[in-house]
Amino acid sequence: MKAMMLEEAGGPLILREREDPLPGPGELRLQVEACAVCRTDLHVVDGDLKEPKLPLIPGHEIVGRIDKVGEGVSAERLGRRAGVPWLGHTCGSCFYCRGERENLCDRPLFTGYTRDGGFATHVIADADFTFDLDEGGDAASLAPLLCAGLIGWRSLKKAGEGNRLGLYGFGAAAHIIAQVCLWQGREVYAFTRPGDEEAQRFARSLGAQWAGGSDEPPPVPLDAAIIFAPVGALVPAALKAVRKGGRVVCGGIHMSDIPAMPYALLWEERELLSVANLTRMDAQEFFPAARKARVVTHTKRYALEDANTALADLREGHLSGAAVLVPGEAPKERKE
Numbered sequence: 001m002k003a004m005m006l007e008e009a010g011g012p013l014i015l016r017e018r019e020d021p022l023p024g025p026g027e028l029r030l031q032v033e034a035c036a037v038c039r040t041d042l043h044v045v046d047g048d049l050k051e052p053k054l055p056l057i058p059g060h061e062i063v064g065r066i067d068k069v070g071e072g073v074s075a076e077r078l079g080r081r082a083g084v085p086w087l088g089h090t091c092g093s094c095f096y097c098r099g100e101r102e103n104l105c106d107r108p109l110f111t112g113y114t115r116d117g118g119f120a121t122h123v124i125a126d127a128d129f130t131f132d133l134d135e136g137g138d139a140a141s142l143a144p145l146l147c148a149g150l151i152g153w154r155s156l157k158k159a160g161e162g163n164r165l166g167l168y169g170f171g172a173a174a175h176i177i178a179q180v181c182l183w184q185g186r187e188v189y190a191f192t193r194p195g196d197e198e199a200q201r202f203a204r205s206l207g208a209q210w211a212g213g214s215d216e217p218p219p220v221p222l223d224a225a226i227i228f229a230p231v232g233a234l235v236p237a238a239l240k241a242v243r244k245g246g247r248v249v250c251g252g253i254h255m256s257d258i259p260a261m262p263y264a265l266l267w268e269e270r271e272l273l274s275v276a277n278l279t280r281m282d283a284q285e286f287f288p289a290a291r292k293a294r295v296v297t298h299t300k301r302y303a304l305e306d307a308n309t310a311l312a313d314l315r316e317g318h319l320s321g322a323a324v325l326v327p328g329e330a331p332k333e334r335k336e
Contacts, residue, residue: 001019001021001121001122002016002017002018002304002327003016003018003057003116003120004058004120004304004307004308005056006052006057006058007055009047009054010045010046010047013045013058013307013308013311020122022068023069023124025070025072026127026128027126028069028077028082028124028130029069029122029123029124029125030062030065030066030067030082030084030125031067031121031122032064032120033064033140033327034062034139034143034326034327035062035119035120036061036140036143036144036148036172036299036325037322037323038061038086039172039228039230040060040086040112040254041058041059041112042314042315043230043253043254044056048254049113049253049254052113053113056113056117057112057116057120058119058307059111059112059119060085060086060088060110060111060112060113060117060146061083061085061118061144062084062085063081063082063133063142064081064082064084064122065079065080066079066080066082067079069127073127077127077132080132080135081133082133083130083133083142083146084117084118084146085111085146085150086110086112086113086151086278087103087279088109088114088125088129089108090105090107090108091105091106094106100281102279102280119304121304128280131146140301140324141296141299143324144297144321144324145286145290145297147278148171148172148173149177149286149290150286151275151278152173152180152228153180153285154251154275154278155173155177155249155251155275156177156180157282159225159226159249162186162224162246163223164189164220164221164222165187165225165226166222166224166226166238167190167203167226168234169228169234170191170192170199171320171322172297172322174228175202175206175297175298176290178207179296180290180295182206182293188206188207188209189218189219190203190204190212191211191213191216192212194214194215194216195213202321214229214231217240217241218241221241221242221243221246222243223243223247224242224247224248224249225241225249226249226251227249227255228251228252230252230254230255232255232257233259235248235259236258236259239261239266239270239272240265242270244268245270248271248272248273251275297321299322299323300313300319300322301324301329302323302326302329302332303326303327303330303331304326304327305331306332310323310325311323
């Protein structure tokens with residue numbers, strides 16, 4: 001198999017040839033069709049998330065075909081299209097697992113962080129944390145749903161039932177969940193980097209009621225806001241934008257420090273929440289909703305060998321939608 005390996009935090013990914021992995025008991029192997037590139041992958045590669053398994057194959061928005069199963073896994077799953085998300089395994093016995101909050105498990109494994117992920121031609125996954133996917137459709141278009149879509153859905157549930165929803169950071173997750181919001185009959189207010197007119201046009205093209213810079217106030221008070229950008233300074237801005245009793249949800253796994261702010265921004269029963277990981281129930285709810293909403297993911301395809309370029313484009317804000325690695329795609333010619 002081929003894999004893009006992280007051998008040192010903060011270093012580049014390196015293309016390596018490895019023996020094809022074999023699934024153990026309760027595991028299966030997928031031949032990777034596509035793996036989207038998530039901001040969490042950036043945090044892993046850049047060293048923002050500490051103690052990754054090294055060397056590591058990143059990637060946790062994986063779509064592939066099951067081509068081998070381990071002991072205890074039904075052979076009927078062979079040949080099926082399946083998806084592998086960020087949450088790769090839980091203990092099943094801790095306080096949180098027993099309380100149906102497996103996303104907070106005390107002894108979890110995370111795909112592309114503490115176990116190898118999908119920036120490769122093959123990946124091993126826990127069969128119980130692998131979702132069957134629609135056989136039809138383009139694998140590269142499905143891949144962003146495995147994290148951007150799922151964490152967006154969990155964030156939306158936390159945001160509540162309000163009609164006017166602000167989305168801070170209009171990238172992979174926001175462009176998916178905005179389509180779900182519009183299908184639900186909500187109004188979407190999109191906040192981008194100041195001056196990013198391309199992202200604002202993109203948001204309006206999807207049906208956003210308003211789009212502007214994150215340094216601008218919305219035209220009306222919001223019922224809730226979700227912050228997808230990893231920028232702590234957006235927390236007081238979002239609290240200021242929501243009405244009394246409104247909610248602000250932090251949807252990322254990592255964020256820069258939240259600056260000091262006056263208590264008045266939180267007062268009047270505004271709520272500040274965070275979202276951690278996802279559950280298998282989120283997937284059972286989200287995939288049918290995405291089909292009904294006819295969600296269309298906007299993607300830019302990269303060869304597996306161009307993973308560093310995809311990460312750089314995400315880091316520098318050069319993407320509208322999601323970057324997706326596609327094994328077998330021809331690498332771009334590199335200038336010497």
